[in-house]
Amino acid sequence: MKALYSLYPDQGAAQEAVDLLRVAGVSDRDIIIRSGEPLDDCELGQRDAGTWLPWITTAGGVVGLGVGTWLPRATAASWPILTGGIPAASWWPNLIIMFELTMLGAILATAAALIVSAGLITGSTAIHEPALAEGWILVGVMTSEPSARVENVLDPAGAGRIRTVN
Amino acid sequence: MIDDLLQPVLRTSWRFVVLILVLGAIVAAGAGAWLYQVYYGIGMAGIRWPVFWAFYVTNFVFWIGISHAGTLVSAILRLVNARWRRPVTRCAEAITVFALMIGALFPIIHLGRPWLFFWLVPYPSERMIWPNFQSPLVWDFFAINTYLTGSVLFLLLPLIPDFALLRDRTAGMRQKIYTALALGWRGTPKQWRRLESAMTIMAVVILPVAVSVHTIVSFDFSMAPVPMWHSTIFGPYFVAGAIFSGIAALILVMAALRKALHLQAFLLPLHFDNLGKLLLMMSLLWAYFVFAERLTTWYGNDPSELAVFWATQRGTYAPLYWTMVACNLVIPVCLLSISRLRTITGCAIASVSVLIGMWIERFLIIVPALGHKYLPYSWGTYRPQPVEVVITVSTFAAMVLLYALFSKIAPVISVWELRAGERTR
Numbered sequence: 001m002k003a004l005y006s007l008y009p010d011q012g013a014a015q016e017a018v019d020l021l022r023v024a025g026v027s028d029r030d031i032i033i034r035s036g037e038p039l040d041d042c043e044l045g046q047r048d049a050g051t052w053l054p055w056i057t058t059a060g061g062v063v064g065l066g067v068g069t070w071l072p073r074a075t076a077a078s079w080p081i082l083t084g085g086i087p088a089a090s091w092w093p094n095l096i097i098m099f100e101l102t103m104l105g106a107i108l109a110t111a112a113a114l115i116v117s118a119g120l121i122t123g124s125t126a127i128h129e130p131a132l133a134e135g136w137i138l139v140g141v142m143t144s145e146p147s148a149r150v151e152n153v154l155d156p157a158g159a160g161r162i163r164t165v166n
Numbered sequence: 167m168i169d170d171l172l173q174p175v176l177r178t179s180w181r182f183v184v185l186i187l188v189l190g191a192i193v194a195a196g197a198g199a200w201l202y203q204v205y206y207g208i209g210m211a212g213i214r215w216p217v218f219w220a221f222y223v224t225n226f227v228f229w230i231g232i233s234h235a236g237t238l239v240s241a242i243l244r245l246v247n248a249r250w251r252r253p254v255t256r257c258a259e260a261i262t263v264f265a266l267m268i269g270a271l272f273p274i275i276h277l278g279r280p281w282l283f284f285w286l287v288p289y290p291s292e293r294m295i296w297p298n299f300q301s302p303l304v305w306d307f308f309a310i311n312t313y314l315t316g317s318v319l320f321l322l323l324p325l326i327p328d329f330a331l332l333r334d335r336t337a338g339m340r341q342k343i344y345t346a347l348a349l350g351w352r353g354t355p356k357q358w359r360r361l362e363s364a365m366t367i368m369a370v371v372i373l374p375v376a377v378s379v380h381t382i383v384s385f386d387f388s389m390a391p392v393p394m395w396h397s398t399i400f401g402p403y404f405v406a407g408a409i410f411s412g413i414a415a416l417i418l419v420m421a422a423l424r425k426a427l428h429l430q431a432f433l434l435p436l437h438f439d440n441l442g443k444l445l446l447m448m449s450l451l452w453a454y455f456v457f458a459e460r461l462t463t464w465y466g467n468d469p470s471e472l473a474v475f476w477a478t479q480r481g482t483y484a485p486l487y488w489t490m491v492a493c494n495l496v497i498p499v500c501l502l503s504i505s506r507l508r509t510i511t512g513c514a515i516a517s518v519s520v521l522i523g524m525w526i527e528r529f530l531i532i533v534p535a536l537g538h539k540y541l542p543y544s545w546g547t548y549r550p551q552p553v554e555v556v557i558t559v560s561t562f563a564a565m566v567l568l569y570a571l572f573s574k575i576a577p578v579i580s581v582w583e584l585r586a587g588e589r590t591r
Contacts, residue, residue: 036331037586038358048356053363057371072299075288093300096382100308103375107316110367114323118360120349130334132353133168135585 003032004147005140006154007131014137015042020153026141034127034138056113057106064105068098167431167585168331171577174427175332178574189567196560199553200275208278210553217536217548221558222276223386224528228411229269229561230310230383231404231524235412236262237317238376239444241369250440252587253432253579257423258416259321260578264568265415266314268561273306275557302385309375309382316372323364326351327582380408387531393470394463394535403455407524410448410494414520417441419569421514423578432579435510442513445520446502453495473538473545482547483534486526493523 008014014033021031033044076088115121129138141150203210213220236258243251274283288297288304298304330351333344351357384404387395397403417438424433463471478487497519501512533548572578 033355034353035355035358036327036353037582038362039355040586044355046355047359049359051360051363053360053367057367075297075299090300093305096305096378097299097308099378100305100312100375103371103378104308104312104315106371107312107319107368107375110364110371111319111323114360114364115349118357119354120326120351120357122350127352128334133331133334 002144003127003140003142004150004154005032005127005129005138007129007136007138009136011039011042011044011137014039014139015044017139017154018044021139021141021150024149024153026150030142032127032138032140032142034129034132036132036135039137051117053110053113053117057110060109060112061102061106063109065098065102067105068101069094071101072097167588168581170428170431171579171581171584172332172335174573175575175577176336182570182574185570186567189563189570192563193560193567196557196564199556199560203275203553203557204280208276210551212549212551212554214546214548216539216544216546217533219276219532219536220548221529221550221554222272223532224525225558225561226269226272226276227383227404227528227532228525229265229272230380231408231411231528232415232521233262233265233269233313233317233412234376234380234405234408235265235416236260237313237320237372238262238409239413239416240320241373241376244365244369245373249587250437252583253429253434254416254420254437254441255583256321256324256576256580257420257578259317260569260572261412261415261419262317263314263321264565264572266310266317267568268564270310270314271561273303302382302389305382305385309379313372313375313379316368316375320365320368320372323361323368324580324583325576326361327353328577328580331581332576377405380405387535392535393468393538393540394474395531397459397462399455399459399462403459406448406451406455407527410445410452411521411524413441413445413448414517414524417445417513417517418521421510421517423573424510427573427578429579432584438510438513439505439508442502442508442516445498445513445516449495449498449502449520456491470538470540473542474534477534477538478530483530486530490523490526490530493519494527 006017008017014035018031018033022028028047033039033047072094073089079088081088127138127140129136132138139154141154143150211220211222213222240251240255240258240262243255273286274280277283286303286307288299288307326347326349329344330348330353333341333348336344381401381404384400388397388400390396420433420437420441423429460475463475477483498516501507501516537546537548539545
């Protein structure tokens with residue numbers, strides 16, 4: 001599989017290139033977009049906008065709450081202390097432990113969900129384009145055979161810098 | 167722009183090496199003082215009956231307070247989408263992480279047998295020790311660890327794109343390290359969306375944690391029936407004081423970074439002006455809390471509370487008390503309420519004053535109260551010993567050292583956030 005790409009100076013030009021690629025029959029899944037900053041000003045940045053992240057955070061919080069509820073009570077119950085029938089665990093101070101562990105669960109779940117859902121660690125970094133740091137936006141296509149049609153689409157809208165990466 | 171921001175990371179001057187050596191020597195002196203205390207016993211510190219909490223707990227509360235600079239200020243500015251926040255947030259978030267790391271050391275430094283520090287960890291009872299979940303010190307353990315975990319992630323997540331930037335601009339071993347730190351960041355729209363969503367969620371989650379941490383630190387005091395500690399105002403009073411000292415630390419760090427790393431084009435007078443106004447507001451809020459606390463104590467006319475009250479107002483601790491008032495109220499208000507004086511230098515001077523004042527405030531909360539408990543037979547005094555002074559000074563050096571080393575690993579201003587801000591301007 002090869003990547004054929006060109007660099008564009010701004011979000012408008014990159015959006016135009018993507019639109020032309022779509023017209024040329026390239027599916028969204030095969031279009032590669034890379035940038036050195038968020039693309040908030042165009043439709044490109046809205047790709048994959050839907051996310052489960054808030055729900056995963058909530059689920060992490062619920063798990064943390066469960067642990068925070070269980071830990072002080074189970075610890076108190078596991079200790080053979082004689083309290084004369086008085087409860088060994090107390091809700092008021094336990095609320096603090098429950099709150100902190102709820103938040104810890106939510107924080108860890110958010111970080112883990114980001115790493116997994118954004119394809120960090122596992123994703124390929126085959127395309128290293130230092131020009132992204134200068135503000136250029138990369139638009140390309142994953143292809144098994146470099147096609148003149150795709151090159152024609154990428155070239156006129158871009159900076160005239162078509163590159164191929166294996 | 168990018169070169170200016172990455173220059174401190176990629177180039178090392180001899181001045182930097184000298185700074186690291188000097189700071190490292192001071193930190194080593196602190197470590198040596200601590201080892202001396204461990205070897206000869208906790209009696210080497212000035213901690214004597216009835217004042218068992220002194221410099222170390224003062225430092226603990228002070229540094230936890232400083233940690234509120236970062237995450238809290240950064241999270242609020244992110245959530246309200248303040249445009250001027252972009253050069254400020256990372257400076258602030260780094261303060262939080264380093265201040266928490268230093269603050270969290272003090273419960274261990276304060277232990278007579280620090281090698282048994284794991285006894286503080288409240289895991290179930292196999293060690294035949296009762297882990298008391300009703301103890302505020304155990305609450306501290308959970309609160310500080312949650313806050314530290316959250317703050318580290320809050321700092322690291324937006325660093326990933328900048329690590330990727332450094333990965334693409336370095337070679338050799340450095341590139342390998344940055345490749346690992348960048349976690350395979352490619353800059354796809356999906357990754358940007360997820361990162362921005364995660365940062366918004368983290369900002370929402372971290373805010374109540376930040377408030378809870380200093381409230382729980384205040385519970386270390388207010389849960390105890392000690393004169394002038396057992397007060398319902400302590401939670402918000404401590405949180406306000408923490409934000410106050412945190413903003414002062416942030417201004418000071420920004421002023422130092424601006425000068426040392428030549429960041430004049432990024433850390434503008436506007437940033438100091440805005441933070442100066444925040445500091446002024448917190449100064450007035452702090453004064454309001456002090457007045458409310460003091461008036462209630464005086465009006466209540468309880469003999470045990472008044473003993474502490476008068477010891478600080480006109481007794482042994484009065485010079486410290488009035489220095490605190492001058493540092494936390496008089497100087498900042500004079501400097502920051504007049505726009506002509508609210509310059510970078512003015513803000514930095516006010517911040518130094520506030521940091522001194524807030525350290526004294528922590529000391530005055532702890533020591534006079536412990537020295538004047540209910541029965542006069544148990545009254546006592548406290549004199550700090552050299553070992554405590556050296557350890558205290560070394561923690562300030564440790565803060566600067568950690569920050570200096572951080573500036574060699576990552577840009578202290580978020581490159582991608584700054585660039586996104588430039589575009590939307």
